[in-house]
Amino acid sequence: MSAVDVLVPARAVFHPVVDLGTGTVVAVEAHAGPPAATGGLPPRVDPVSEDLRRAAEAARAAADLRTPLPLQIGLRAETLAFGDPVLAELHQGFAGAGRRPQEIIICVTGGFPPAQRAPVAAALSALRRAGYLVGLGGVGAAHAPLDLLVEGASYLLKLDPGLARRAPSEPRRSALVASLVELAHRLETHVLAPGLETGEQVLHLRELGVRLVQGPALAPPEWRPGMPSPSPSRRAAPRIPATAPTSAPVSRSSPSPASRCRTPRPPKRCWTR
Secondary structure (H helix, E strand, C coil): CCHHHHHCCCCEEEEEEEECCCCEEEEEEEEECCCCCCCCCCCCCCHHHHHHHHHHHHHHHHHHCCCCCCEEEEEEHHHHCCCHHHHHHHHHHHHHCCCCHHHEEEEEECCCCHHHHHHHHHHHHHHHHHCCEEEEEEECCCCCCCCHHHHCCCCEEEECHHHHHHCCCCHHHHHHHHHHHHHHHHCCCEEEECCCCCHHHHHHHHHCCCCEECCCCCCCCCCCCCCCCCCHHHCCCCCCCCCCCCCCCCCCCCCCCCCECCCCCCCCCCCEC
C-alpha cells in the first residue's frame, strides 16, 4: 500500500482482531459509513436495507484493500428475522465483493422481542448451512437468549464492550465475564472482547481467559489492513503487525484462530475453516 493510499479516507472503518496468544491480527472487523449526503433533508432510511447496504459496502471496502484476513461483519438480529429474502441479498452482496461465506464472520447484534425468536434462530441456522461463521454480539448486555449460542451462533461470543471495559474495576462485572468465558469454552466457542482502551483492560481480560481482543489499546482509529503497526512504546498491548500469517501455532490452553480448520474445539480449533 502506498503512502497516498494510506492518506485517502476509507469507505469503512476497520478494527483488527488480535490473538493475544500469538500477537497477530487474525481477522478484521469492518463498518461502512452512512450513505453520501445529497443535500437537503436526509432521506428516510429503511433499517433493513441500510443494514444490508452497510454489510456489502464493508465487504467491498475490505476487498479494495486486498486483505486476505477473515472479515467480521455486524448485522442486527431484527434484520435477519426477515428471513430468506434478506439472506439472499446479503449473500449476493458478499459474493459481489469477492468474499466466500467461509471467509466471513457474521456477528449478530442487538436484542429482539420474543416473537422474533423463531425466525432469528432459523436465519442463524441458514447462515451456518451456507458456510458462514456466525457469532452473537453484545453478550452480557443485549436482550438475546444465550441458548442461541447452542442453536445457531456457535462460532463466536462477542462480549458487550462496556462490560469488557469495566471488568477490571468492578469485581461483579469481572465475575460475569469469567462466567461467560467459561460458558463459551464449554460450548467450544471463541470469545472476543471488543472496545478495550487500556493495557490494564487487555491484561485483565486475558487473565479471565479471553484470547481475542479489539479496541484502541490495540490499534489507533485510523488503522487499516496493510498499515504499519503502532509503536509498542506508545501502547500497553501486544504489537499489531501489518499483515498476519496464514497460520499460527495452536496453544493447549486456548484456541488459536489464525489458521484454517473445520474442527471447532477451543484448544485445537482455528479462526477460519
